[in-house]
Amino acid sequence: MRVIGTVGLPGSGKGEVAAVAEEEDVPVVTMGDVIREECRSRGLDPAEHHGAVAKALREEDGPAAIAERTVPAVREAASRAGADAVLVDGLRSMVELARFREAFGESFLLVAITAPFDLRAERLGARGRDDSDLDVEALRKREERELDFGMGEVIDAADVTIDNTGTLEAFRRHARDLLVEDIERSAADGTREADAGGRT
Numbered sequence: 187m188r189v190i191g192t193v194g195l196p197g198s199g200k201g202e203v204a205a206v207a208e209e210e211d212v213p214v215v216t217m218g219d220v221i222r223e224e225c226r227s228r229g230l231d232p233a234e235h236h237g238a239v240a241k242a243l244r245e246e247d248g249p250a251a252i253a254e255r256t257v258p259a260v261r262e263a264a265s266r267a268g269a270d271a272v273l274v275d276g277l278r279s280m281v282e283l284a285r286f287r288e289a290f291g292e293s294f295l296l297v298a299i300t301a302p303f304d305l306r307a308e309r310l311g312a313r314g315r316d317d318s319d320l321d322v323e324a325l326r327k328r329e330e331r332e333l334d335f336g337m338g339e340v341i342d343a344a345d346v347t348i349d350n351t352g353t354l355e356a357f358r359r360h361a362r363d364l365l366v367e368d369i370e371r372s373a374a375d376g377t378r379e380a381d382a383g384g385r386t
């Protein structure tokens with residue numbers, strides 16, 4: 187099974203890559219959903235307590251807590267959909283990256299999405315999903331929090347980087363080509379390894 191993770195600062199385009207994956211019938215597991223699930227099981231409103239619950243999880247179960255819960259969710263999503271690839275949206279730290287590499291080995295591909303702050307701020311302003319999208323200072327704070335978790339290092343450690351400074355159409359095309367080609371290539375490699383009696 188191929189597992190493709192994405193990493194990128196707020197507004198970089200992770201949601202668009204996830205949408206492209208879904209269009210290609212690649213199931214998507216969002217690390218934020220794992221946190222939202224945990225909020226619900228604690229009787230808390232995810233809209234209000236998302237950040238606090240993410241922090242509590244890391245304090246209680248260690249820095250890989252969210253990745254730890256995401257690994258089985260990835261396997262379940264793959265088997266539920268009968269899919270040979272899954273996209274994991276939103277890695278945040280090197281500890282999480284290490285956990286995915288440990289769980290999925292060579293089958294894990296990390297894709298970073300990059301765009302400058304002003305462009306991301308402008309796109310989030312247009313998205314306007316919630317108040318923080320419209321608030322540039324809130325974006326700066328969110329970004330600082332992400333970077334405190336070590337997201338910059340994760341972006342640097344990616345296997346592939348997509349620069350999202352062009353049009354949305356160009357970005358979606360680039361993401362689609364990358365996903366489709368990578369999944370085809372890894373399936374072919376898996377077949378070759380199986381033919382050679384290797385590990386699949």
Ligand SMILES: Nc1ncnc2c1ncn2[C@@H]1O[C@H](COP(=O)(O)OP(=O)(O)OP(=O)(O)O)[C@@H](O)[C@H]1O
Nearest residue numbers: 196197198199200201202309310313352353354357
């Ligand atoms: N190349 C682009 N041109 C124009 N708009 C874009 C481009 N890429 C992404 N967008 C838009 O910018 C907004 C932010 O993108 P997206 O939601 O994918 O970011 P994200 O990385 O998931 O952000 P967050 O982490 O805040 O959820 C969306 O409305 C998206 O449609």
